[in-house]
Amino acid sequence: MATINEAFGSHTALTVTNLNSLASSATAGWQSAVVDNRTTKALDYEVHVTLDMSATAPANDKAAYIYVYAAYHDGSNWQPTNNATGTEGTITITNPNNFILAKVLTYQTSDDTLKSGGFFISQCFGGRIPDGFGIVIINYTGSQVAASGNVVAYKAYTETVA
C-alpha cells in the first residue's frame, strides 16, 4: 500500500525592498512579486512573514494585515487581482478591497518583531493554488517597519507517493 507524505521545497525569500521602512497606513502597503506556480506545480505554499517594527508605541489598528492576490495566466499575460501588478513594490488598496485576507498580526508592544509562523496559501483559494500568487502587506500598527530584518519567505509544498 502506497503512503502519501508531505514534501517541502527549499526556503525562498521574496524581495522586500519596499517593505523595509514601510510606514503605518490604512491604504498604502507593500506587494510582492508574483510567485509563478506554472512550472513548480506545487499543491500549496507555506509562507512565513517577519516584520521588525520600529520603537514606536502601538496605535491605529495596532495590526499588520497580510493579504493574498491571485494571478491568472491567460496564456500570454498575467491577470492579477485588481491593481496588483505582479512586481515587487508599493500598492494602494481600498477598504474594503478584493484581496483575500490570510493573516492578521497584532502589534501590542513597542519595538516588537511580528512573526506569523507558517501559514498556507491554498486556504485562500478553496484548497488549490492558482497559476500564480503574491502577498500584500498593510502595516497599520502605528509604527514604521524597520529598514532591515524583515522577511517574507515561502516553501513549495507537494506530496510524495511512496
Added chain:
Amino acid sequence: MTELKESFGSSTAMTITNLNSLGPSTTTGWQSAVVDNTSDKAIDVEVNVILNVDNTPPVTYSRVYIYVYAGYYDGSVWKYTLNAAGTEGTIFLTKPSNFILVKTLAYMTQNETLKSGGFFIAKAFGGKMPDAWGIIIVNDTTGTFEASGNAVTYKLYKEAVA
C-alpha cells in the same frame, strides 16, 4: 518515489455576449453557457473574471456578485440549478438568491476594471465538481459594464503523479 503536482489545462474564454453592456440590477444578471465536466473529469476549475465598469462613480455597497450554478445529468437530461438555462444569456435572480456565491468584487473607484485573479469552483460544492457548472454574474455597482474589455476565462485543474 513519485510526486503529486498540479496540472492545468489551457485558458478557455467563455462567450460573454450578454455580459458586455450589462446594466446595473440586483435581479437581472448574466449566465454563462454550461461547461460539461462529464468528459473533462477535472477535479477543479480555475476561473478568472475581468469586468470593465463604465465611468460611473461607486456608491455605498457597489458590488459585483459571482455565483455558480450546477448541472446534474440524469442519464438523458440536464438538470440545472433553479432557473439557469445552461446557455449563455441573461437570467433573473431573486434576492436573496439560492445560487452559490463564490466571489464578491467591491467597486470602489470610478471607471475601475475589476479583476478577480484566479479562483476555484469546487469549493462551492464541498470540494468536488458536479457533472457540469456555469457562472452567473450580477452587476450591483450602479455602473454599466463596457461593451468590450470584459472576460470570463477558465482552466481545468487536475493533479498528476510524476
